[in-house]
Amino acid sequence: MRQSHLFSHTRREAPKDEASKNARILVRGGFIHKEMAGVYSFLPLGLRVISRINNIIREEMNAIGGEEILMSTLQSEEVWKKSGRWDDEAVSIWMKTKLKSGAEVGLGFTHEEPIVNMLKNHISSHKDLPVYVYQIQNKFRNETRAKSGLMRTREFLMKDLYSFSKDEDSHAKFYGKVKEAYFKVFNRVGLGGKTHLTYASGGSFSKYSHEFQTLTDAGEDHIHICTTCKTAVNEEIIHEHKICPECSGKDFKKEKAVEVGNIFNLGTRFSEALELFYRDDDGKEKAVVMGSYGIGPGRVMGTIAEIYSDLNSLVWPESVSPYAFHLIALSGKNSDITKEADKIYHKLTSSGVSVLFDDREISAGEKFADADLIGIPKRLVLGERSLSSGKLEYKNRVTGEEKNLSLEELLGEL
Amino acid sequence: MRQSHLFSHTRREAPKDEASKNARILVRGGFIHKEMAGVYSFLPLGLRVISRINNIIREEMNAIGGEEILMSTLQSEEVWKKSGRWDDEAVSIWMKTKLKSGAEVGLGFTHEEPIVNMLKNHISSHKDLPVYVYQIQNKFRNETRAKSGLMRTREFLMKDLYSFSKDEDSHAKFYGKVKEAYFKVFNRVGLGGKTHLTYASGGSFSKYSHEFQTLTDAGEDHIHICTTCKTAVNEEIIHEHKICPECSGKDFKKEKAVEVGNIFNLGTRFSEALELFYRDDDGKEKAVVMGSYGIGPGRVMGTIAEIYSDLNSLVWPESVSPYAFHLIALSGKNSDITKEADKIYHKLTSSGVSVLFDDREISAGEKFADADLIGIPKRLVLGERSLSSGKLEYKNRVTGEEKNLSLEELLGEL
Numbered sequence: 001m002r003q004s005h006l007f008s009h010t011r012r013e014a015p016k017d018e019a020s021k022n023a024r025i026l027v028r029g030g031f032i033h034k035e036m037a038g039v040y041s042f043l044p045l046g047l048r049v050i051s052r053i054n055n056i057i058r059e060e061m062n063a064i065g066g067e068e069i070l071m072s073t074l075q076s077e078e079v080w081k082k083s084g085r086w087d088d089e090a091v092s093i094w095m096k097t098k099l100k101s102g103a104e105v106g107l108g109f110t111h112e113e114p115i116v117n118m119l120k121n122h123i124s125s126h127k128d129l130p131v132y133v134y135q136i137q138n139k140f141r142n143e144t145r146a147k148s149g150l151m152r153t154r155e156f157l158m159k160d161l162y163s164f165s166k167d168e169d170s171h172a173k174f175y176g177k178v179k180e181a182y183f184k185v186f187n188r189v190g191l192g193g194k195t196h197l198t199y200a201s202g203g204s205f206s207k208y209s210h211e212f213q214t215l216t217d218a219g220e221d222h223i224h225i226c227t228t229c230k231t232a233v234n235e236e237i238i239h240e241h242k243i244c245p246e247c248s249g250k251d252f253k254k255e256k257a258v259e260v261g262n263i264f265n266l267g268t269r270f271s272e273a274l275e276l277f278y279r280d281d282d283g284k285e286k287a288v289v290m291g292s293y294g295i296g297p298g299r300v301m302g303t304i305a306e307i308y309s310d311l312n313s314l315v316w317p318e319s320v321s322p323y324a325f326h327l328i329a330l331s332g333k334n335s336d337i338t339k340e341a342d343k344i345y346h347k348l349t350s351s352g353v354s355v356l357f358d359d360r361e362i363s364a365g366e367k368f369a370d371a372d373l374i375g376i377p378k379r380l381v382l383g384e385r386s387l388s389s390g391k392l393e394y395k396n397r398v399t400g401e402e403k404n405l406s407l408e409e410l411l412g413e414l
Numbered sequence: 415m416r417q418s419h420l421f422s423h424t425r426r427e428a429p430k431d432e433a434s435k436n437a438r439i440l441v442r443g444g445f446i447h448k449e450m451a452g453v454y455s456f457l458p459l460g461l462r463v464i465s466r467i468n469n470i471i472r473e474e475m476n477a478i479g480g481e482e483i484l485m486s487t488l489q490s491e492e493v494w495k496k497s498g499r500w501d502d503e504a505v506s507i508w509m510k511t512k513l514k515s516g517a518e519v520g521l522g523f524t525h526e527e528p529i530v531n532m533l534k535n536h537i538s539s540h541k542d543l544p545v546y547v548y549q550i551q552n553k554f555r556n557e558t559r560a561k562s563g564l565m566r567t568r569e570f571l572m573k574d575l576y577s578f579s580k581d582e583d584s585h586a587k588f589y590g591k592v593k594e595a596y597f598k599v600f601n602r603v604g605l606g607g608k609t610h611l612t613y614a615s616g617g618s619f620s621k622y623s624h625e626f627q628t629l630t631d632a633g634e635d636h637i638h639i640c641t642t643c644k645t646a647v648n649e650e651i652i653h654e655h656k657i658c659p660e661c662s663g664k665d666f667k668k669e670k671a672v673e674v675g676n677i678f679n680l681g682t683r684f685s686e687a688l689e690l691f692y693r694d695d696d697g698k699e700k701a702v703v704m705g706s707y708g709i710g711p712g713r714v715m716g717t718i719a720e721i722y723s724d725l726n727s728l729v730w731p732e733s734v735s736p737y738a739f740h741l742i743a744l745s746g747k748n749s750d751i752t753k754e755a756d757k758i759y760h761k762l763t764s765s766g767v768s769v770l771f772d773d774r775e776i777s778a779g780e781k782f783a784d785a786d787l788i789g790i791p792k793r794l795v796l797g798e799r800s801l802s803s804g805k806l807e808y809k810n811r812v813t814g815e816e817k818n819l820s821l822e823e824l825l826g827e828l
Contacts, residue, residue, distance in 0.1 A: 007481055007545040009536050033532045036519070041485040041532065050484075067421055070464075071455040073487070073552060074569050095511040097521065099568070100558045105450070107511065107521075118447045118455065122423050131421040138487060138552065144514045154513070155488050 001044075001323065002345075003358040003370075006030075008043045010370045021218060022305040023149025025314050029373040031305075038146020038154035040298075045374065048322035050157065053297045054136050056188045056319065057159045060181045064174070066134045066161055071114055073138060075106035079117045083273040093141040095154075107140035112266065112292060115162050116274040123288065126166050126280045130174065134161035136297065148218060150302030151258055161293040164271075166280065171289040175265065178293050182212055182261050185295065190304055190317025195260065198223050199245050200234040205266050208237075208245075212261035212295075218306045219258035227251040260300050266290040314375035315397045323356040326376035330364045330383035341382045344392070344407055351411060380410075415458075415737065416759075417772045417784075420444075422457045424784045435632060436719040437563025439728050443787040445719075452560020452568035459788065460715075462736035464571065467711045468550050470602045470733065471573045474595045478588075480548045480575055485528055487552060489520035493531045497687040507555040509568075521554035526680065526706060529576050530688040537702065540580050540694045544588065548575035550711065562632060564716030565672055575707040578685075580694065585703040589677065592707050596626055596675050599709065604718055604731025609674065612637050613659050614648040619680050622651075622659075626675035626709075632720045633672035641665040674714050680704040728789035729811045737770040740790035744778045744797035755796045758806070758821055765825060794824075 008030030018024045018034065026032045031046030042050055058068065080086035086106070088094055095107040108114070115133060123131060139158045146154050161178065165171035179197065186195040191214050198211040213223045213232060222235040228249035233241045235254075243250055268287035271277070277285045301320075308315050316322070325348065329341035338359070345357040356376060358367050364383075371379060381393040391404035405413075422444030432438045432448065440446045445460030456464055472482065494500035500520070502508055509521040522528070529547060537545060553572045560568050575592065579585035593611065600609040605628050612625040627637045627646060636649040642663035647655045649668075657664055682701035685691070691699045715734075722729050730736070739762065743755035752773070759771040770790060772781050778797075785793060795807040805818035819827075 005479070005481075007533070007536050007542070007547065009542075011535075030536075033535070035486045035488065035528060035532075036490045039486045039488045041483065041528070043483050044481045047482055047484050065419070067419075067458045068461055069455065069457050070461050072449045072453045072569050074449065074453045074554075076450045095513075097509040097511045099509075100556055114449060114455070118449075119421070121425075121447070122421050122444075128421070128423075133421065140488075142514055155486050 001356050003356060004360045006044060006356075008045060010373045018149065020147065020149035020151065020302075020306075021309065022151065022302040025309045025373070026149065026302070026305050029314060029375060032150065038143060038152070040150060040153065045322045046301075049316065049320050050297055050301055052320045052322075053189055053300055054157075054159070057136065057185055057295055057297065060185050060188075061134045061159070061161055064132065064177045064181050065130075066132045069133055069135050070137060071108070071111050071118075071135055073107050073140070075108050075114060077104055077106070079113050079274070080106065083113050083270055085113065093143065095140045095142045108137075109139050109141050110158075110292070110294075111135070111137075111160055112162065112270045112290075113274065116270045116276045116290075119164060120274070120276055123164060123276060123278055126278055129164060129166045129278060129288065130170060131164040132161065132174065133164075134159060134293075148220070148302070150298045150305070151218065152220070153298065156299070157297045159295045159297060163291040163293070164276075165289045165291075166278065166286070168289055171265070171291060175263065175291050178263055178291070179210065182263070182293075182295070186212060186214070186260065188319050189300055190308070190319060191260065191300070194307065196223060196225055196230055196232040196257070197246075198232040198234050198257075198259075199237065199241070200262070201237050202265065205264055205269055209262055209264045211259045213257035214260050214303050214307075215255050215257050216303060216306045217256050218303075219256045221257050221259055222254055223257045224252035224254050227253055232257075258299070258303050258306075260303055261293075261295040263293040264291060266292055308375070312369070313372040315377050316375045318377050318398070321376050321378075322374070323354045323376050325353060325355045325378050325380055326358065326371050326374065327355050327380045328358045328367050328371060328382070330367070330381065331361070332364075332384075334384060334387070337382055337384070337387050340387055344380075344382065347407060347411070351414070353414060415770050417770060418774045420458060420770075422459060424787045432563065434561065434563035434565065434716075434720075435723065436565065436716040439723045439787070440564065440716070440719050443728060443789060446564065452557060452566070454564060454567065454712075459736045463730065463734050464711055464715055466734045466736075467603055467714055468571075468573070471550065471599055471709055471711065474599050474602075475546075475548045475573070475575055478546065478591045478595050479544075480546045483547055483549050484551060485522070485525050485532075485549055487521050487554070489522050489528060491518055491520070493527050493688070494520065497527050497684055499527065507557065509554045509556045522551075523553050523555050524572075524706070524708075525549070525551075525574055526576065526684045526704075527688065530684045530690045530704075533578060534688070534690055537578060537690060537692055540692055543578060543580045543692060543702065544584060545578040546575065546588065547578075548573060548707075562634070562716070564712045564719070565632065566634070567712065570713065571711045573709045573711060577705040577707070578690075579703045579705075580692065580700070582703055585679070585705060589679065589705055592677055592705070593624065596677070596707075596709070600626060600628070600674065602733050603714055604722070604733060605674065605714070608721065610637060610639055610644055610646040610671070611660075612646040612648050612671075612673075613651065613655070614676070615651050616679065619678055619683055623676055623678045625673045627671035628674050628717050628721075629669050629671050630717060630720050631670050632717075633670045635671050635673055636668055637671045638666035638668050641667055646671075672713065672717055672720075674717055675707075675709040677707045678705060680706055722789070726783070727786040729791050730789045732791050732812070735790050736788070737768045737790050739767065739769045739792050739794055740772065740785050740788065741769050741794045742772045742781050742785060742796070744781070744795065745775070746778075746798075748798060748801070751796055751798070751801050754801055758794075758796065761821060761825070765828070767828060
């Protein structure tokens with residue numbers, strides 16, 4: 001992508017109404033645009049980041065047998081009444097709207113009810129199980145206060161996976177697999193070392209749920225991390241835990257964190273309410289055992305931005321960077337540099353390498369300031385010096401590694 | 415994909431509440447699920463089809479300089495009041511909902527207002543123009559009657575492109591490019607020969623708009639096609655046209671059709687209302703000239719299903735088929751066939767070919783009936799006969815071509 005064609009511009013100052021670090025840096029870099037409190041749109045660079053996060057999640061969900069679908073936002077009263085979650089007294093964060101007929105419909109904040117209802121058409125025998133279904137889709141929550149930029153919004157992307165198993169045993173095995181897959185996701189997007197499996201309240205579904213909590217001062221949660229095994233306990237249930245539920249360790253360290261994922265044992269709560277039964281090989285009719293598993297890609301993006309930024313600079317982990325390289329031509333009045341940079345840009349892109357090419361006619365200072373905000377970790381600079389030596393100045397902003405190398409050497413390394 | 419793992423099952427009968435051909439065949443094949451009247455979810459096979467349609471659209475939008483973004487569903491009253499399109503009297507198909515604060519927000523049925531508002535941060539000079547921005551995103555319309563399956567729904571995917579040009583001339587050039595790109599899209603998805611550029615009312619924006627109308631009895635529109643140049647005129651404005659507006663031909667043929675795309679000259683209607691001005695090179699402040707361009711991928715999918723199906727059978731155009739090949743193993747009790755089919759499946763998928771592999775232990779008749787509904791155009795059958803001859807039975811359901819060929823020959827052809 002030629003930066004001269006990119007419509008989004010960086011901003012020197014963050015908007016006054018953005019308090020959170022992630023929103024400030026992401027608005028300034030031209031990744032997101034605030035539509036209203038708690039509602040953001042994604043600009044080209046931001047969409048590239050979120051798409052890469054989505055694809056990492058998708059790969060890990062597919063690897064454990066997940067089948068991708070796409071459900072509707074509009075939700076039917078009839079279906080949700082069956083579980084008792086339609087009324088605003090039961091679920092306070094519903095957004096609802098009216099059809100011309102006068103019928104009320106909801107905007108999905110989760111999808112247990114409609115997915116169970118849909119699977120009644122596809123599950124009838126033990127031979128149809130297990131089923132693992134997921135989607136990456138918009139959710140709506142009528143939050144009283146939206147804050148923290150991308151980390152608590154009224155409209156947000158969610159990857160929600162639902163599992164349907166014949167009994168507790170096979171459910172527990174898959175639940176374990178999802179835990180592993182989630183760690184892979186968080187490792188791959190750059191939140192590995194800072195993300196802790198955290199015991200939390202199971203709500204009305206089961207004794208515990210598991211959260212994935214990433215350490216950051218911007219988080220709204222407090223977790224107590226076992227100093228031995230690094231498993232954590234959410235403050236909300238720490239009074240129940242004198243010892244670590246994983247390793248029986250006794251020392252905890254309290255930290256602030258943000259919940260980037262969660263997994264729930266749902267048991268037969270929804271399958272019984274909506275009558276999702278199957279005929280087992282013993283001839284008996286049984287309720288399907290369920291789990292649900294969420295990751296918020298937007299919140300993940302916000303968390304990465306919190307952790308990998310300072311006041312005027314952001315460095316994306318390579319795996320989610322909008323482009324693999326930022327090629328910066330310091331042309332000044334030297335048209336040979338422009339020509340050479342152009343050649344390098346074409347060579348890289350035609351080799352399948354994604355490149356943001358700063359071909360704009362502005363000062364070197366402005367280019368570097370923008371590049372710092374845009375956050376591509378690998379930078380290639382072509383200026384007077386590199387032109388005469390025939391070498392590009394390569395810099396890896398994560399490792400700090402700097403070297404001069406020719407285009408051929410670079411392509412050889414890729 | 416192993417069909418034994420695919421959770422969606424085909425159905426012998428269409429649901430009683432589905433009247434339209436496209437919904438009946440798509441529900442039966444396990445592509446879509448009806449959530450309520452006018453609201454559908456996409457199952458794995460359906461999501462694969464819609465993703466392929468989306469990617470074709472994306473490629474053609476990128477090819478003319480489109481930059482992809484993703485805007486929010488929730489819409490702010492403040493922004494829409496500026497154009498006069500907030501009130502239900504002005505726009506009858508709004509769906510609206512209330513935030514906890516009591517503020518009303520809308521669910522986007524289009525995105526002119528928010529995109530103009532957003533671009534005020536990025537366009538200030540003639541050097542910032544042109545800008546071409548698009549998204550593939552959910553839209554909501556409070557239709558009085560939802561009918562025709564995927565062809566008129568209350569919630570639907572839309573590709574909406576918006577162009578921002580400095581003057582009428584450069585706008586007109588881009589408008590022409592979009593026309594060409596749209597024909598490429600409709601050709602590529604298999605609607606080429608049947609889709610006509612159609613003059614229609616420009617509404618409040620301009621004298622005419624252009625629609626892309628695909629011939630089908632399931633359509634809600636009537637168009638009058640010029641027998642000379644194949645350009646059409648929508649019935650709603652045919653009284654204004656004694657002669658073809660494109661070639662001055664005088665003979666028209668009336669046909670039923672569905673609108674699969676539309677393009678509008680918006681002039682400065684929205685840029686003036688929302689104050690999107692730029693400083694031109696003559697130093698003067700001017701309003702940006704806009705166009706908007708829509709394609710409904712779900713409606714395109716429904717239209718393809720209408721055209722390429724009969725009562726019990728569907729044949730997707732290759733370009734949008736959920737898989738490139740349907741591999742059908744007629745194993746019966748012959749485990750050698752199962753083993754050989756497995757080998758072929760692995761060889762094809764590891765060569766990057768997408769394959770739906772019917773590995774289920776059911777009768778040949780059931781397999782073929784399902785394959786007819788699922789609609790993959792290229793079929794590979796492995797049975798007793800093919801096993802002994804070392805050749806697969808290949809059938810192209812579009813051309814009718816049938817031949818026997820070895821796996822090596824098949825891979826050689828790909």
